[in-house]
Amino acid sequence: MAESWDGSYDPGSQSDDSHHFERLRVEPIYDAFVCPLTKQVMRDPVALENGQTFEREAIEKWFRECKESGRNLVCPLTEKELKSTDLNPSIALRNTIEEWTARNEAVQIDMACRSLNLGSPESDVMHTLKYIQYMCHKSRSNKHVVRNADLIPMIIEMLKSTSRRVRCKALETLQTVVEDDADNKVVPGLLVIAAILAEGDTVRTIVKFLSHEPSIEREEAVSLLLELSKSEALCEKIGSINGAILILVGMTSSKSENLSTVEKADKTLENLEKCENNVRQMAENGRLQPLLNQILEGPPETKLSMASYLGELVLNNDVEVHVARTVGTSLIDIMRSGTVQSREAALKALNQISSYEASAKVLIEAGILPPLVKDLFTVGTLPMRLKEVSATILANVVNSGNDFDLIPVGPNHQTLVSEDTVHNLLYLISNTGPAIECKLLQVLVGLTSSPSTVLNVVAAIKSSGAIISLVQFIEAPQRDLRVASIKLLHNVSPHMGEELADALRGTAGQLGSLFKVVAENVGITEEQAAAVGLLAELPERDLGLTRQMLDESAFPLIISRVVLARVTFVLAEEPDAIKLSREHNLAALFIELLQSNGLDNVQMVSAMALENLSQESKNLTRLPELPPPPFCASIFPCLGKQPVLTGLCRLHRGTCSLNDSFCLLEGQAVEKLVALLDHTNEKVVEAALAAISTLLDDGVDIEQGIAVLLVAEGVRPIFEVLLEKRTDNLRRRAVWAVERLLRNEDIAYDVSGDPNVSTALVDAFQHADYRTRQVAERALKHVDKIPNFSGIFPIMG
Numbered sequence: 005m006a007e008s009w010d011g012s013y014d015p016g017s018q019s020d021d022s023h024h025f026e027r028l029r030v031e032p033i034y035d036a037f038v039c040p041l042t043k044q045v046m047r048d049p050v051a052l053e054n055g056q057t058f059e060r061e062a063i064e065k066w067f068r069e070c071k072e073s074g075r076n077l078v079c080p081l082t083e084k085e086l087k088s089t090d091l092n093p094s095i096a097l098r099n100t101i102e103e104w105t106a107r108n109e110a111v112q113i114d115m116a117c118r119s120l121n122l123g124s125p126e127s128d129v130m131h132t133l134k135y136i137q138y139m140c141h142k143s144r145s146n147k148h149v150v151r152n153a154d155l156i157p158m159i160i161e162m163l164k165s166t167s168r169r170v171r172c173k174a175l176e177t178l179q180t181v182v183e184d185d186a187d188n189k190v191v192p193g194l195l196v197i198a199a200i201l202a203e204g205d206t207v208r209t210i211v212k213f214l215s216h217e218p219s220i221e222r223e224e225a226v227s228l229l230l231e232l233s234k235s236e237a238l239c240e241k242i243g244s245i246n247g248a249i250l251i252l253v254g255m256t257s258s259k260s261e262n263l264s265t266v267e268k269a270d271k272t273l274e275n276l277e278k279c280e281n282n283v284r285q286m287a288e289n290g291r292l293q294p295l296l297n298q299i300l301e302g303p304p305e306t307k308l309s310m311a312s313y314l315g316e317l318v319l320n321n322d323v324e325v326h327v328a329r330t331v332g333t334s335l336i337d338i339m340r341s342g343t344v345q346s347r348e349a350a351l352k353a354l355n356q357i358s359s360y361e362a363s364a365k366v367l368i369e370a371g372i373l374p375p376l377v378k379d380l381f382t383v384g385t386l387p388m389r390l391k392e393v394s395a396t397i398l399a400n401v402v403n404s405g406n407d408f409d410l411i412p413v414g415p416n417h418q419t420l421v422s423e424d425t426v427h428n429l430l431y432l433i434s435n436t437g438p439a440i441e442c443k444l445l446q447v448l449v450g451l452t453s454s455p456s457t458v459l460n461v462v463a464a465i466k467s468s469g470a471i472i473s474l475v476q477f478i479e480a481p482q483r484d485l486r487v488a489s490i491k492l493l494h495n496v497s498p499h500m501g502e503e504l505a506d507a508l509r510g511t512a513g514q515l516g517s518l519f520k521v522v523a524e525n526v527g528i529t530e531e532q533a534a535a536v537g538l539l540a541e542l543p544e545r546d547l548g549l550t551r552q553m554l555d556e557s558a559f560p561l562i563i564s565r566v567v568l569a570r571v572t573f574v575l576a577e578e579p580d581a582i583k584l585s586r587e588h589n590l591a592a593l594f595i596e597l598l599q600s601n602g603l604d605n606v607q608m609v610s611a612m613a614l615e616n617l618s619q620e621s622k623n624l625t626r627l628p629e630l631p632p633p634p635f636c637a638s639i640f641p642c643l644g645k646q647p648v649l650t651g652l653c654r655l656h657r658g659t660c661s662l663n664d665s666f667c668l669l670e671g672q673a674v675e676k677l678v679a680l681l682d683h684t685n686e687k688v689v690e691a692a693l694a695a696i697s698t699l700l701d702d703g704v705d706i707e708q709g710i711a712v713l714l715v716a717e718g719v720r721p722i723f724e725v726l727l728e729k730r731t732d733n734l735r736r737r738a739v740w741a742v743e744r745l746l747r748n749e750d751i752a753y754d755v756s757g758d759p760n761v762s763t764a765l766v767d768a769f770q771h772a773d774y775r776t777r778q779v780a781e782r783a784l785k786h787v788d789k790i791p792n793f794s795g796i797f798p799i800m801g
Contacts, residue, residue: 037101040081041066045105049098050091056081057094064091109139109146113153120158126167133162133173137180147181156181156200163209168221175213175224182231201232202241208791211248214255215790226255226268233275242272243282247790249273250289254770257290280306284313288759289766292323296330308346311335315352318727318763324356324363332357332370340375347386351393358397364404368411372401373420377413381428388437395443402450409457420447421457426464434473438482445477445488452495462499471500475507478514487531490521494534497541505542532601533684575620582620591617591666591673598676604685611677611691617666618698624665625658654708655699668699669712678718686730693725693737700744710748719745723755726764736776739768743779746786756787765789 039046039059048060056079058066063080067089070077077086112135119132136155139146150156159181162174182201201207210232213225229252232238242248255261255269276282277294287295298310319327331353338350354372358364379386379394386394402408408420418425426448433444452458465471477489497504508515521535575581585591590613597610653660653667662670668677680692696718699709713719722745726738742765746752755761766789768780784790 033104036097037104046098046101049094049101051094052079052092053086053088053090054079054082054084057097060091109149113149113155116155117153117158120155120162122161122165126170129162129165129167129170130173133159133170133177137177140180150181151200160201160206160209163206171213172220172224175210175221175228178210179224179228179231182228199237202238207232207238207241208245211242211245211251211791214248214251223262223265226252226265226272230268230272230275233272236278239276239279239282243276243279243285245791246788247784249276249282249285250766250769250784250790252276253286253289253291257770280309283310287313287317288763290323290770292319292327296327299331300334304346307338308349311338311346311349311353315349315356316759317356318760319356320767321360321362324358324360325366327357328363328366328370332367332372336367336370336372336375339372339379344386344390348390348393351390351397355393355397355400358400361404364401365406368401368404368406372397373411373413376401377420377425380432388440391436392440392443395440395447399443399446399450402447403453405454407456408451408454409460421451421460421464423460423464423467426451426461427468430465430468430470430473434470438480438485441477442482442485442488445485445492449488449491449495452492458495459499462496465496466500466503471503471507475504475514478517483531486521487534490518490531490538491534494538494541497538501541501543504538508542575616576623582624585617585666586663589663591662591670595662595673595676598673598680604683604688607680607683608685608688608691611680611688611695614666614668614673614677615691615695615698618668618695619701621660621665621667621698622656622701622703625653625656625660625667626665627658655704655712657705668695674699674712674716674718678713678716678721681718681721681725686734689725690731690734690737693722693734693741696722697737697741697744700741706744706747710745710751713745719751723758723761727760729764729767732772735768735772739765739772739776739779739783743783743786746783752786756789762787762789 033045036057037045039049039062040056041062042059044059046057046059049057050060050063051057052063058080066080067077077089078084079086116132116135119128136150136159140150156178159174159177162170165171165174178201210225210228213221214229229242233242252269252273256266256273258266261269273286273291273294277286280298283294283298286292295310295314298306299314302310314327314331335350335354338346339354342350354367358367358372376394376398380391380398402420411419413420413425414422420426429444429447433441433448436444448461452461465474474489474493477485478493480486480489493504518535518539521531575585594610594613594617597606598614600606600610652658653665653669655669656665656667659665660667660669662673668674674696677692677696680688681696683689683692696713698704699712700706710719713722722738722741725734726742729735742761746755762784765780765783765787769777769784769790772780781790
């Protein structure tokens, strides 16, 4: 008898795992089954001329070693010389071994079926999973045995074990069962196994392990997903799991993962590219190259689909440059000669990648200006809605700061600042809708912002007599249109002050509208800055204009007492500081100073002071004292009902006032802080957002804080701060505030369909500091961009 039933299972390396199943064989192992060289059960027995039997591979190796060493060719068992190396297959012995193996494996498989359940001891389950791995490594055909014995669903069930060791081993075993090999190329074994795994929540359960911080489970899950992604059917299934692609993309850029895991995540994503929907998800989550490749190399319908989707994405500046360099020329070619549908897709994509100065320059070099100008000026080439997109792209491109007096845009070497071109722009501004008018005004704003081109535009405005119609836009009800016109007039005012003065004197209302803009009680805006600049450039000695200004304007004088803000930084440590703040009603003072338009430092310090005061509100609020229940309440519960209290602060759940507890719900503080979120100075915005965030802080009623912001129309401006990503500090504060807002189900539902917010949160999740990434992950879970797996396992061991 041989000592081991199958030496290839190596009892030494596998501890007692082999013996666990050896005891279950139905008949012993005979010496004739075992190769004298390998001491293992033979798979391909062959006989020598002397009748001795060996494993084919082992005896062939013996012959090679004899030849290489110069020794005589002898039988390794009898050591007698052999005349020939001929090997005769022992077919009868091989069949007997195969039958013996099949009978014993049937018993072992039956034992595996009985051991794989969540109630079995951990050691039994671990032995069984290791045995299944051994079976699959031993022979590819055994994978079919495992499948036909319905072991795969049982292995999947082990992913729900409370034991981390069992979960890891189950992931590893599934990988062994499904891993690709030569046989899978011709036999659809993987497809059958994939169909089993595609049922129910199996793939979602596997993806769940990706959400763990770097761990063995995470590494095993990535390895398994890599194998599963080789099946096209499972590619679609994996991509449909909410958050799967986002997490995989994040892993490929992670610095905390080991290199092997990063490579496997990257290869998994490459396999998932077989499905167009997965390519779109990758692009949405920052992996754009597959989508760009489809635009460059895909069939026409795929190019159209991917270009359309590119037009819907929100891209970072650096990404815009990369996209412009990669597919800019292709998109411009489609814009020149494609169908209306394909041109629409190309225009919308070009609109997305032209908003950044560097990417706009790339598009200019690629030749975007001539077809844009042709589309705008030629009647019937495009529907009006697409002309609006063309105008938007032109406005984006013009603001890149190139020398547009040197770049030809027409057949006769006209440029954007040639008189004919500017006349055509002015004509369109007066004869189209507000949306196109606004964009074309922005084109002229860009052209007049450069010293090298402003005089050309001024000359064309003078020769066309268009100043009267341009001044009329000051009273436009659309804010964007009004801002663009005031900025344009500000830019040309140093060169045509007299003409502007005449136009303002000769029309009713425009000058008054300018003063209304300047006097608005909101944070200093680009509209106000342009209006002030325009008024400053008007001729000083124009008596009629000056008299009209004196009649219509009144500027309040603001005296700053910002030094008092220092007191608010020591409220928690100095009781006298609270007393002083109450005596001088500092909360009301700083709320008033928020409206110090033009004095950025005053507004910033006032907002900081209000943040400090508001932080103390929860400590200063007087909580109501409820009378103790009467003695008889224990006998008659109806007599112990507490009285209903009214007049309490909805945020702090106590008695609040602006002067005593510095509660921001008084004095229109919230509305004025919200107005500062649109400020041009990011330090003012950061201070205002910090003060607003005290309404969402721990220790207050966050739902009520959100309700206050909804009434003050402050929710959307907070999201806008997140989207602008002006500084790292602002992003950190905005991500925190947005996560709090998204705890409100209605807001989360509304925002879940906004790709801009999702992109900003994904960017923070992938690239911000560690704490901000954690907050961004929670925010993404609120809008279902990352799945919340907390309910998958009842207990996590």
